[in-house]
Every structure is written in structure tokens, then in C-alpha cells.
Amino acid sequence: MQALISFLQKDLGIPEKLAVPISDFYKKERIAKNEFLVEEGKLCNKLCFIEKGYWRFFSYSDKKVITHWIFGDNQLVTDIASFHLQQPAKWSIQALTDSDIYTLSYADFKELRIAVPEWDMYEKLLLVKLLSALENRVYTLLSMSAEERYNYLFQSDSKMFQELPLNYLASMLGMTPETLSRVRKKFAH
Amino acid sequence: MQALISFLQKDLGIPEKLAVPISDFYKKERIAKNEFLVEEGKLCNKLCFIEKGYWRFFSYSDKKVITHWIFGDNQLVTDIASFHLQQPAKWSIQALTDSDIYTLSYADFKELRIAVPEWDMYEKLLLVKLLSALENRVYTLLSMSAEERYNYLFQSDSKMFQELPLNYLASMLGMTPETLSRVRKKFAH
DNA sequence: CTAAATTCTTGATTTTTATCAAGAGAAAAC
DNA sequence: GTTTTCTCTTGATAAAAATCAAGAATTTAG
Numbered sequence: 109m110q111a112l113i114s115f116l117q118k119d120l121g122i123p124e125k126l127a128v129p130i131s132d133f134y135k136k137e138r139i140a141k142n143e144f145l146v147e148e149g150k151l152c153n154k155l156c157f158i159e160k161g162y163w164r165f166f167s168y169s170d171k172k173v174i175t176h177w178i179f180g181d182n183q184l185v186t187d188i189a190s191f192h193l194q195q196p197a198k199w200s201i202q203a204l205t206d207s208d209i210y211t212l213s214y215a216d217f218k219e220l221r222i223a224v225p226e227w228d229m230y231e232k233l234l235l236v237k238l239l240s241a242l243e244n245r246v247y248t249l250l251s252m253s254a255e256e257r258y259n260y261l262f263q264s265d266s267k268m269f270q271e272l273p274l275n276y277l278a279s280m281l282g283m284t285p286e287t288l289s290r291v292r293k294k295f296a297h
Numbered sequence: 298m299q300a301l302i303s304f305l306q307k308d309l310g311i312p313e314k315l316a317v318p319i320s321d322f323y324k325k326e327r328i329a330k331n332e333f334l335v336e337e338g339k340l341c342n343k344l345c346f347i348e349k350g351y352w353r354f355f356s357y358s359d360k361k362v363i364t365h366w367i368f369g370d371n372q373l374v375t376d377i378a379s380f381h382l383q384q385p386a387k388w389s390i391q392a393l394t395d396s397d398i399y400t401l402s403y404a405d406f407k408e409l410r411i412a413v414p415e416w417d418m419y420e421k422l423l424l425v426k427l428l429s430a431l432e433n434r435v436y437t438l439l440s441m442s443a444e445e446r447y448n449y450l451f452q453s454d455s456k457m458f459q460e461l462p463l464n465y466l467a468s469m470l471g472m473t474p475e476t477l478s479r480v481r482k483k484f485a486h
Numbered sequence: 487c488t489a490a491a492t493t494c495t496t497g498a499t500t501t502t503t504a505t506c507a508a509g510a511g512a513a514a515a516c
Numbered sequence: 517g518t519t520t521t522c523t524c525t526t527g528a529t530a531a532a533a534a535t536c537a538a539g540a541a542t543t544t545a546g
Binding site: 253286 | 502503504505506
């Protein structure tokens with residue numbers, strides 16, 4: 109539970125007095141590799157804090173599987189639109205490793221909002237930060253070459269490249285596994 | 298003011314009783330082509346509803362100017378992180394046409410939050426929708442070819458292609474103006 | 487109204503990245 | 517522990533898109 113409380117305090121600026129009761133709404137779970145948090149088209153009724161593990165956020169296009177992003181330790185993950193608007197999910201979310209997580213069900217989320225009225229404001233802050241991160245992601249996709257995108261991601265999380273199959277990372281970087289292999293060889297990190 | 302009230306009601310689901318007083322916090326302005334709402338590095342202290350006009354959201358990379366997105370009639374635009382967290386803007390926002398807009402200053406925004414406590418919740422909804430749109434944008438950039446991205450954008454706003462210089466649209470689509478020209482020729486819309 | 491600047495197109499060429507194919511190595515399944 | 521599957525790399529080739537260059541058309545400025 110400590111990882112979650114720290115996240116609420118440090119990343120969202122929630123005071124300890126609130127962070128602890130908020131964390132009580134979450135339930136600890138152990139999730140096996142390959143399990144889904146949500147599948148495209150279904151309802152996503154859980155918000156999930158990853159204490160330890162990697163999760164991929166992905167969907168299917170005509171021909172291939174597109175990995176939008178990979179989430180790791182100490183990150184919140186959910187299909188935000190599906191969870192908040194209670195509409196069918198546009199994306200799927202799946203564990204890439206056995207994981208320790210804390211989940212907040214939609215029912216508990218509603219209770220939380222009543223019990224802690226400040227929550228909406230802090231959650232707004234979270235959404236603002238997520239938006240900012242996504243704006244940055246669009247920028248990297250529009251402005252950088254395959255090589256540059258690789259270096260940018262490697263700088264921010266090199267551990268990921270040791271622990272996950274590279275085909276997921278290639279997809280997330282918007283290149284084929286072959287191209288990623290060649291780029292990596294060139295930089296020999 | 299009617300366009301703004303409609304937007305608040307239809308797009309954010311705000312009841313008329315609240316939409317009208319909320320809209321009173323906004324101030325009408327006429328903005329000339331090329332004026333900036335905010336410049337990279339400075340503080341963005343206005344949220345802006347475009348009644349009529351086109352605005353580009355852009356930044357500079359080493360070599361080129363990157364247009365992230367172009368906003369049109371009946372859309373809200375601001376550097377969200379800069380406005381909400383009162384930190385330096387990462388992007389610039391500029392009018393591409395003479396525009397009629399309604400602006401909400403950061404000071405008035407704070408008053409609005411006090412006067413209409415429900416505002417935070419509706420704004421959260423707005424942020425969720427924006428996030429969802431951005432997730433979609435990342436998906437198009439990861440999964441579609443230049444041709445497909447062009448067709449996708451053209452379907453959603455063909456008017457834009459008649460009213461704006463194509464170099465902005467090319468940049469937003471992640472291709473050069475030459476490539477856009479060739480793609481357009483091919484489809485001869 | 488004219489000159490200058492910008493926008494758009496087209497062609498030729500180069501660069502980047504994808505695709506196809508094969509094989510080595512590692513991990514998982516039986 | 518052997519077989520099967522998955523992962524990763526490498527080479528050859530093809531496709532997609534960028535770059536360079538030039539000129540026509542349109543818009544803007546004086």
C-alpha cells in the first residue's frame with residue numbers, strides 16, 4: 109500500500125491526511141502475465157495502480173496489433189473514457205508480466221468521490237498531467253525519426269528494453285521489430 | 298455567446314441553468330490572424346473558446362515547425378498544463394484566421410470554480426474527452442500511412458483543406474507538403 | 487497596379503523504413 | 517530433456533516518404 113500512498117502524495121500532491129483514506133478504497137491484487145484489465149468493446153470498470161509489473165495498452169488495426177504505450181511500476185492505468193463515461197472501451201489493456209497492483213472499482217470510485225470531495229480536483233490534476241504527457245507523445249511521433257524515438261524512450265526507461273519482448277517496444281515506437289533491431293545495433297546500448 | 302452556451306450544454310452536458318452563468322465569465326474578443334494566445338516558454342493565462350476561426354497548436358523542433366493540431370469553430374483551446382498548473386507553456390498557439398472567440402482568464406477561472414462548484418466535475422469530463430481524442434490521435438499516427446491519415450482527417454473536416462494553407466495541414470498529418478500534394482492529387486477530392 | 491513573397495505542384499533522386507525470408511538462440515511446453 | 521514455439525537478428529529487396537530543385541499560381545505588400 110505504501111507505493112500507492114507515495115504516488116498519491118508525490119505525483120498528485122495529495123496531503124497525507126487524505127492519501128491514506130483514499131488508498132483504503134483500493135484493493136490489492138496479484139495478476140498473472142497475459143491477464144486483461146479490459147478488452148476492446150467491453151466496459152472497463154477498474155482503475156489500476158501498478159505497484160510492480162508491466163502492462164500494455166493496445167488495439168488492433170486491419171493488419172497489425174498496435175501497442176499505444178507500456179505502463180510500468182508506480183503508474184495508474186485504465187481506459188479513461190470507458191471508466192469515467194462507462195462506455196465500451198476503445199482499447200485493450202493486458203499484463204505483460206506477473207504484477208502486483210491495487211485496483212479501484214467503479215462502484216468504489218463513486219463512493220470515494222462522496223467520501224473525499226477533494227478527489228475530483230486531484231483527479232483533474234492527474235488528467236492534466238496525462239494530457240500533457242500525451243501531447244508530448246504526439247510531438248515525438250510527428251517530429252522524430254525512428255532512431256530519435258528509440259533514443260528518447262531508451263533514455264526515459266532503459267530497464268524496459270531488458271525486461272520486455274522487443275516487438276511490443278517496436279510497435280509502441282511506431283516501427284517494425286526489424287527496424288528496432290537495426291537501430292539498437294547501431295547504438296549498441 | 299449562444300455558440301458557447303450551446304457548446305457547454307451539448308458537448309459537456311451542462312444544464313442550461315448552469316451554462317448561462319458559466320458563460321458570463323467569458324469575455325468576447327476579436328483576434329486578428331497571426332496573433333498568439335500563448336508562446337512557448339511563457340505563461341498561458343487564458344482559456345479560449347473559438348466561435349469562428351482556425352487556430353494552430355505548434356512548436357519548434359531542431360529543424361522544422363511542428364503543427365500538433367488545428368482547432369476550429371466551437372472548440373476550446375489552451376495550453377492545458379500551462380493554464381491549469383500555471384507553468385511555462387510547452388507549445389505555442391496562434392490564430393490562422395481572423396477569429397471571434399470567448400476567453401476565460403485564469404483569474405476568472407478561479408472565481409468561476411468558486412461560484413459554480415460543479416464546474417470541476419464538468420471540466421473533468423472535458424479532460425476525459427480530450428484525452429480520448431488524443432489517444433485516438435496517437436493511434437492514427439502509429440497505425441496509418443500518410444494516405445490513410447489524409448483520408449481520415451479529410452473525412453472529419455474537409456472545409457479545413459479549402460480554408461487553410463496546406464503546409465500546416467501537412468505538418469499536422471506528419472508528412473511534407475510535397476507528399477500531401479501528391480496524396481491529394483491521387484484522391485482528387 | 488506592380489513587385490515581392492508565399493503557396494502549391496511536379497519531377498528526379500535519395501533516404502528511411504517496411505517487407506520478405508531464413509536462421510540462430512532462448513524460452514516454454516510437453 | 518527434447519520438441520516446439522517465440523524472439524531476435526541479418527541480408528536482400530521493395531515501398532513509402534523526404535529532399536532538392538524549379539516553376540506556375542496565388543496572395544500580400546507597397
